Amino acid sequence: MFGLSALDLARIQFAFTISFHIIFPAITIGMASYLAVLELCWLRTKRQVYVDLYHFWLKIFAVTFGMGVVSGIVMAYQIGTNWSYLSEFAGSILGPILSYEVLTAFFLEAGFLGVMLFGWNRVGPALHFAATCAVAIGTLISSTWILAANSWMQTPQGYAIEGGRMVPADWLAIVFNPSFPYRLLHMVIAAYLCTALIVAAGAAWQLLKRRDNPAVRKMLSMALWMILIVAPIQAVVGDFHGLNTLKHQPVKLAAMEGHWENEPGKAVPLLLFGIPDMEEERTKYAVGIPHLGSLILTHTWDGHIPAMKDFPREDRPNSLIVFWSFRLMVGLGLLMIALGVWSLWLRRGGRIFGQRLFLRFVLLMGPAGLVAILAGWTTTEVGRQPWVVYGVLRTADAVSPHGAGTLALSLALFVVAYMFVFGAGTAYVLRLIRKGPQHFEVHKAPEGGPGEGRTPMRPLSAADVQDDDEAGAVPDQLDRHPDMRRGDPGSAHPDDNKPER
Numbered sequence: 001m002f003g004l005s006a007l008d009l010a011r012i013q014f015a016f017t018i019s020f021h022i023i024f025p026a027i028t029i030g031m032a033s034y035l036a037v038l039e040l041c042w043l044r045t046k047r048q049v050y051v052d053l054y055h056f057w058l059k060i061f062a063v064t065f066g067m068g069v070v071s072g073i074v075m076a077y078q079i080g081t082n083w084s085y086l087s088e089f090a091g092s093i094l095g096p097i098l099s100y101e102v103l104t105a106f107f108l109e110a111g112f113l114g115v116m117l118f119g120w121n122r123v124g125p126a127l128h129f130a131a132t133c134a135v136a137i138g139t140l141i142s143s144t145w146i147l148a149a150n151s152w153m154q155t156p157q158g159y160a161i162e163g164g165r166m167v168p169a170d171w172l173a174i175v176f177n178p179s180f181p182y183r184l185l186h187m188v189i190a191a192y193l194c195t196a197l198i199v200a201a202g203a204a205w206q207l208l209k210r211r212d213n214p215a216v217r218k219m220l221s222m223a224l225w226m227i228l229i230v231a232p233i234q235a236v237v238g239d240f241h242g243l244n245t246l247k248h249q250p251v252k253l254a255a256m257e258g259h260w261e262n263e264p265g266k267a268v269p270l271l272l273f274g275i276p277d278m279e280e281e282r283t284k285y286a287v288g289i290p291h292l293g294s295l296i297l298t299h300t301w302d303g304h305i306p307a308m309k310d311f312p313r314e315d316r317p318n319s320l321i322v323f324w325s326f327r328l329m330v331g332l333g334l335l336m337i338a339l340g341v342w343s344l345w346l347r348r349g350g351r352i353f354g355q356r357l358f359l360r361f362v363l364l365m366g367p368a369g370l371v372a373i374l375a376g377w378t379t380t381e382v383g384r385q386p387w388v389v390y391g392v393l394r395t396a397d398a399v400s401p402h403g404a405g406t407l408a409l410s411l412a413l414f415v416v417a418y419m420f421v422f423g424a425g426t427a428y429v430l431r432l433i434r435k436g437p438q439h440f441e442v443h444k445a446p447e448g449g450p451g452e453g454r455t456p457m458r459p460l461s462a463a464d465v466q467d468d469d470e471a472g473a474v475p476d477q478l479d480r481h482p483d484m485r486r487g488d489p490g491s492a493h494p495d496d497n498k499p500e501r
Helices: 006-045 048-082 085-116 125-154 171-175 180-208 214-248 250-257 292-298 320-346 348-353 358-364 370-385 404-436 459-465
Strands: 157-164 163-170 270-277 284-290 387-389
Touching: 006 125, 006 180, 006 370, 006 404, 048 085, 048 214, 048 404, 085 163, 085 171, 085 387, 125 171, 125 180, 125 250, 125 370, 125 404, 163 370, 171 348, 180 214, 180 358, 180 370, 180 404, 214 250, 214 292, 214 320, 214 348, 250 270, 250 320, 250 370, 270 320, 270 404, 284 292, 320 348, 348 459
Parallel strands: none
Antiparallel strands: 157 163, 270 284
16 A cells, blocks of 8 residues: 555554544543533532533533543554554553553543433532542543553563563552653643633634623633643643653654754754754754753753764654654644733733634634644654664564555545544534533423433433524523523522623
């Protein structure tokens, strides 16, 4: 297929399936915590706006959670079929770690997900909040185990090789490997930023369509506060992660920076632009800032870092891909910081809700978190090459002995199936976001009968959405509801109509 080898096709298939998969867990990690915060705010204030936002974003969470489970199953399938030698060589370490993820995180999520999705008017407020928190904690535990496994493959330790296979020698060293804390924190923060940007973009869409109400204002304000606070923290965490990479994977850092030769004792520039050429072993059209590379990478004015030519040609990752994926991630991160600062400036007088240029920028930044996550994972995984377990097992030695034709066929089937299934799911999520928050009856008792509230439902039933002419309360003003005009403390709150800053 286009002159690609079986190894090339196996790597493309892995990249394709994991790129789809990482999107959905990233959303659910941030969304679950956001839902827990919304429910806590409602329990403390009894403001209807938090209930409406909770049940609005709960629908999006249900769909993305379902798609994440499906894509995760496919990931496990293609690792077992395409990378059998990896499973044989390192399975005694990777297998238990992934099993711990199922036993701790997935069981916790599955056990409380039904209560979270369908239990609002069936269980007490405290129990429902506990279920939401359990699901949120489950997503964080899941990310912990997954990042532990992947980080160990990046910086392996705590193992021994017996009979041609890796066996665990120290589980604490395996789990808490050198890159694990930085990578876990970096990914969790990225998930929170991703969710905040999606929430902000959903609110900006409503405001640009002249659908201004307390719920829309609240979700925009909360999301922008999150971006303002967390985006700079992510930059600091990324800096520490870069220093860790310099220590444990210096060739990856050299590829990220596009440096081929660095003279000892001489400052290293930061290349802003360039086209690394793997054949000519140089970065063409390089545009850099003197000393800034040393300052950022070593925190000294004349610090030295290794260059690509310091490593054998066969051990170098593709610098062209790593160089630009890293810059895409950093560039989007800087735009997130700029968005947070701009929002802080516009909060004077509540201008964040009416400044249309700002709202358009928020809307455009909606997918930026997902793109940055994909760019970051590309930097991490391509930068690890040619190793699948860094310094121990090469990628070429881990692939299964399949023919190129078999892998080409399975890849084509994956592409078609993914475009159909996840394309439809994504379109449905966008439809949900387009409708905006609806009024939710807090104390409404579940009705019986076929298809009604007392009938057992599948998880995606929580994402049910009415047509425009049936959805009675997409109000421009939430106080259209009679129970809100009465001031029912379970349905409305006087503060809901106060200006949101």
